[in-house]
Amino acid sequence: MAFELARNITTGQYIPTGSWVHRLDPRIKLVVVIALFVALSLSFTAVPTVLALGLIFAVAAAGRIPFGYVLSGLKPALPVLVLLVILQILFRGQSTPGTVVYFRWWIVNINDAALMAIAVGTLRIVAFIFLTSLMTMVMTTTELTHAIESVFGPLQRLGVPVRELALTATIALRFVPTLAEELERVMKAQASRLGEIGLRADWRPDRAARTRLPLIVPLFLTALRRGEELVLAMEARGYVGGARRNRFRQYHARPLDWAVLVLGLAFCVALLVVPWPTVPELWARLAGG
Amino acid sequence: MSLLQVHDVHHTYAPERAEPVQALRGVSLSIRAGEYVAVLGHNGCGKSTLARLLNGLLVPTQGTVRVKGWETRDRARLREIRATVGMVFQHPDNQFVATIVEEDVAFGPENLGLPRAEIVDRVAWSLDQVELTQYRGRAPHQLSGGQKQRACIAGVLAMRPEVLVLDEATAMLDPLGRVEVLKLVRQLNRGEGVTVVAITHHMEEALEADRVVVMSEGRIAFEGTPREVFARVADLRALRLDVPGPMQVVQALRDDGIAVPDALTAEELVGSMGAREREANAASLSAPALPRSAVISVSHLAHYYLRGSPLEVQALFDVSLEVRQGEILGIVGQTGSGKSTIVQHFNALLRPHRGSAIALGHDLGAADLDVLEVRRKIGLVFQSPEAQLFEQYVGDDVAYGPRNLKLPKEQVRERVRVAMESVGLPFEQFKDRITFALSGGQMRRVALAGVLALEPEVLVLDEPTAGLDPAGREQIWGLIRGLHARGLTVVVISHNMEELAAAADRLVIVAGGRVALTGTPRELFAQPQALEALRLRVPEITRAFQLLDGLGSQPVLGVAEAVARVKGDGHGL
Numbered sequence: 009m010a011f012e013l014a015r016n017i018t019t020g021q022y023i024p025t026g027s028w029v030h031r032l033d034p035r036i037k038l039v040v041v042i043a044l045f046v047a048l049s050l051s052f053t054a055v056p057t058v059l060a061l062g063l064i065f066a067v068a069a070a071g072r073i074p075f076g077y078v079l080s081g082l083k084p085a086l087p088v089l090v091l092l093v094i095l096q097i098l099f100r101g102q103s104t105p106g107t108v109v110y111f112r113w114w115i116v117n118i119n120d121a122a123l124m125a126i127a128v129g130t131l132r133i134v135a136f137i138f139l140t141s142l143m144t145m146v147m148t149t150t151e152l153t154h155a156i157e158s159v160f161g162p163l164q165r166l167g168v169p170v171r172e173l174a175l176t177a178t179i180a181l182r183f184v185p186t187l188a189e190e191l192e193r194v195m196k197a198q199a200s201r202l203g204e205i206g207l208r209a210d211w212r213p214d215r216a217a218r219t220r221l222p223l224i225v226p227l228f229l230t231a232l233r234r235g236e237e238l239v240l241a242m243e244a245r246g247y248v249g250g251a252r253r254n255r256f257r258q259y260h261a262r263p264l265d266w267a268v269l270v271l272g273l274a275f276c277v278a279l280l281v282v283p284w285p286t287v288p289e290l291w292a293r294l295a296g297g
Numbered sequence: 298m299s300l301l302q303v304h305d306v307h308h309t310y311a312p313e314r315a316e317p318v319q320a321l322r323g324v325s326l327s328i329r330a331g332e333y334v335a336v337l338g339h340n341g342c343g344k345s346t347l348a349r350l351l352n353g354l355l356v357p358t359q360g361t362v363r364v365k366g367w368e369t370r371d372r373a374r375l376r377e378i379r380a381t382v383g384m385v386f387q388h389p390d391n392q393f394v395a396t397i398v399e400e401d402v403a404f405g406p407e408n409l410g411l412p413r414a415e416i417v418d419r420v421a422w423s424l425d426q427v428e429l430t431q432y433r434g435r436a437p438h439q440l441s442g443g444q445k446q447r448a449c450i451a452g453v454l455a456m457r458p459e460v461l462v463l464d465e466a467t468a469m470l471d472p473l474g475r476v477e478v479l480k481l482v483r484q485l486n487r488g489e490g491v492t493v494v495a496i497t498h499h500m501e502e503a504l505e506a507d508r509v510v511v512m513s514e515g516r517i518a519f520e521g522t523p524r525e526v527f528a529r530v531a532d533l534r535a536l537r538l539d540v541p542g543p544m545q546v547v548q549a550l551r552d553d554g555i556a557v558p559d560a561l562t563a564e565e566l567v568g569s570m571g572a573r574e575r576e577a578n579a580a581s582l583s584a585p586a587l588p589r590s591a592v593i594s595v596s597h598l599a600h601y602y603l604r605g606s607p608l609e610v611q612a613l614f615d616v617s618l619e620v621r622q623g624e625i626l627g628i629v630g631q632t633g634s635g636k637s638t639i640v641q642h643f644n645a646l647l648r649p650h651r652g653s654a655i656a657l658g659h660d661l662g663a664a665d666l667d668v669l670e671v672r673r674k675i676g677l678v679f680q681s682p683e684a685q686l687f688e689q690y691v692g693d694d695v696a697y698g699p700r701n702l703k704l705p706k707e708q709v710r711e712r713v714r715v716a717m718e719s720v721g722l723p724f725e726q727f728k729d730r731i732t733f734a735l736s737g738g739q740m741r742r743v744a745l746a747g748v749l750a751l752e753p754e755v756l757v758l759d760e761p762t763a764g765l766d767p768a769g770r771e772q773i774w775g776l777i778r779g780l781h782a783r784g785l786t787v788v789v790i791s792h793n794m795e796e797l798a799a800a801a802d803r804l805v806i807v808a809g810g811r812v813a814l815t816g817t818p819r820e821l822f823a824q825p826q827a828l829e830a831l832r833l834r835v836p837e838i839t840r841a842f843q844l845l846d847g848l849g850s851q852p853v854l855g856v857a858e859a860v861a862r863v864k865g866d867g868h869g870l
Contacts, residue, residue: 148396149396150395150396150397150400175394178394178395178396179394181396182393182394182395182396182437185436185438186390186438189438190684193679193681193684194684194685194687196641196646196677196679197679197684197685197687197744198687198697199646199672200644200646200672200676200677200678200679200748201672201697201698201701201747201748201751202669202672202673202698202701202702202751203697203701204701222687222688222697223687225687225689226683226684226685226686226687229683229733230683230684233683234388234390234391237386237388237391237392238391238392238394240349240354240386241384241386241391241392241394241449242394242404243354243379244352244354244379244383244384244386244453245379245383245404245405245408245452245453245456246376246379246380246405246408246409246456247404247408248375248376248408251408251410253407253408253410254407254410254411254412254413254416255407255413256399256400256403256406256407256413256416256417256420257400257403258413
């Protein structure tokens with residue numbers, strides 16, 4: 009239904025399966041995710057990238073997330089990815105000695121080394137996408153903000169307002185469903201007065217803009233009004249920006265959490281330091297073996 | 298010594314501006330520990346400003362406010378003051394800071410810098426007090442209105458305040474939510490000894506208080522026990538306030554020269570009438586309704602939200618009802634009962650998932666439905682006026698609909714003029730006003746005018762009077778009655794049984810996505826137990842005469858009928 013896109017927006021698409029992955033300490037999950045991010049960014053060859061992808065799918069399976077659901081996270085990024093691949097194939101190539109050139113015209117140079125680099129690079133982007141979407145599937149946004157606050161907490165001493173940023177993020181997340189309801193109300197009120205909203209999909213940007221602009225103004229105004237009231241309510245409950253606060257929510261890492269942390273970090277280190285064979289070497293070894 | 302001491306307080310907003318707003322002009326008030334004080338007043342009388350002065354959210358421009366002897370001007374004491382005087386606001390949605398109930402409740406104690414073990418204890422205690430322990434892991438938007446407001450109260454209780462200030466905390470709640478919150482507040486006051494300052498314009502809520510303070514124009518007009526205050530009917534009406542239903546009957550009888558003692562509740566009204574012998578007056582008081590043709594008819598309607606997704610919820614199960622030509626139909630039900638979902642089918646915002654809906658000859662389930670035509674003929678006005686005003690100027694906003702009809706310019710202008718005048722907004726005076734700077738009551742009128750400019754045949758209003766003071770409610774109902782007299786069929790969603798008893802021809806009561814009861818107000822009020830089972834109540838006046846004359850008697854609707862009943866009784870008083 010046309011108006012329901014606004015209702016029940018689930019930020020980050022948390023999938024509550026209650027698996028052991030979901031129950032892990034969110035701080036540990038965050039640290040491992042960050043480590044994997046770093047490791048992926050620093051490894052430029054095929055094997056570690058494929059291994060990391062393998063790990064991501066293994067964790068998704070352990071978290072009882074349907075395989076298809078993980079893959080669907082790629083959908084919105086697909087057009088950009090395809091474009092990226094095409095552009096790279098066309099303009100990336102440079103022949104260096106020892107490469108096999110397949111095609112050459114003007115600055116276009118398609119050769120085996122470039123294709124391999126493009127494949128690895130694309131695979132890496134895919135892995136990033138899967139990793140972020142998997143993170144939100146097994147971690148609620150609340151857990152995520154707590155984890156960020158706790159993991160980056162020491163930075164507070166260096167003057168980074170981590171606590172305030174975490175609170176801001178929490179409030180922003182808390183208002184997503186409220187503002188979504190508000191948006192739905194405005195859309196319905198406009199439709200009731202013969203506005204074109206929801207009647208048909210509009211592909212013409214000028215018309216789409218014209219139907220959307222009157223949505224934004226009332227939404228902003230109510231958001232501001234809500235914000236003012238929220239500030240009053242927060243002050244009334246003794247909030248003073250920057251003051252030291254003890255947190256209600258605390259996490260206690262169990263042995264399983266520590267084990268996951270150690271194994272996760274070890275995996276990431278291994279991705280970086282082990283001299284993984286290149287793809288031609290693998291072929292050679294497979295052929296030879 | 299008093300717990301709260303307000304001494305000759307003046308407060309002016311934006312004193313540096315050319316037109317400063319003087320909200321308070323010399324208020325003195327002292328509140329003792331353990332007291333329950335209700336502050337009454339019409340919209341804009343300064344009562345919310347007074348509330349915000351009590352915990353130092355505002356500092357008076359003149360005069361002093363002391364909490365346990367600490368002056369609120371002394372910012373060093375702010376934390377103690379805020380911990381002593383807790384405050385609950387009108388909109389529960391705008392008070393949550395966390396994504397989970399228990400974390401929200403913990404926010405106050407966290408701010409107080411308490412040790413974690415203490416925070417955990419307090420959160421558990423507060424949630425237990427408001428009976429929300431089982432909902433502690435929920436997201437706030439998954440709670441009902443009453444539950445949300447109770448969660449907000451828990452958030453304040455967790456700071457262990459000695460005073461609870463409720464700033465119209467029940468104004469946006471349905472009857473059930475209101476009962477929940479009032480019961481909780483009473484129990485906190487009586488059981489836990491919490492001092493309560495309740496700001497309200499619901500007269501019935503003021504009956505709970507030990508003392509009622511009536512405000513007007515930034516001053517305290519008068520104060521006293523509820524009994525003393527509500528005896529001053531004429532004074533209250535002069536201040537755009539009202540008295541509870543039974544007292545209205547007493548006053549009307551007195552106006553007719555019949556001496557009766559004061560009565561604030563149905564039970565007291567029965568006492569006032571004396572335990573004299575009466576005959577139940579079984580004669581019908583109104584002419585039987587003429588059969589009318591249906592303009593909207595809905596049968597076996599079902600509707601699902603997010604159909605086909607894992608989050609699917611069934612909102613309507615099996616709804617059958619009709620709206621008849623020229624009537625005022627009231628739709629009553631608690632929040633979440635499905636009443637808004639039903640009316641959104643009337644103008645094809647939602648389409649039936651099962652069953653059928655026909656409006657003015659259009660099949661609302663048909664794939665080739667002329668949606669715009671249906672929406673033009675059936676005007677739908679939503680509850681929150683802010684969400685319905687999209688343009689900067691009032692005139693443009695009212696013109697939004699007619700412009701979508703692609704009418705010529707002069708016709709648009711004429712329609713806007715007629716629509717604005719019909720809601721009491723003079724065209725020349727208001728067309729160039731900025732919509733978002735209007736008062737709440739004016740916004741509602743503009744929203745109504747915007748729909749009337751489409752010249753609908755059926756007008757559907759979702760909670761048109763929620764949050765308004767008695768005078769504001771009466772103005773809106775005056776408009777509705779005027780439009781109805783001009784031939785419009787009207788459907789009103791409302792919680793307010795008194796209003797509907799006075800205005801509606803028929804009522805449809807919705808519960809759990811089904812129609813629970815249908816009939817004239819008189820037919821439905823004849824079965825108070827059935828209403829009670831749906832957590833709804835008959836108006837106090839009706840209840841008084843049911844106590845007096847028995848349930849078999851013809852239900853009395855409104856003050857005029859009550860007076861007629863008493864006078865036509867034959868036994869005299």
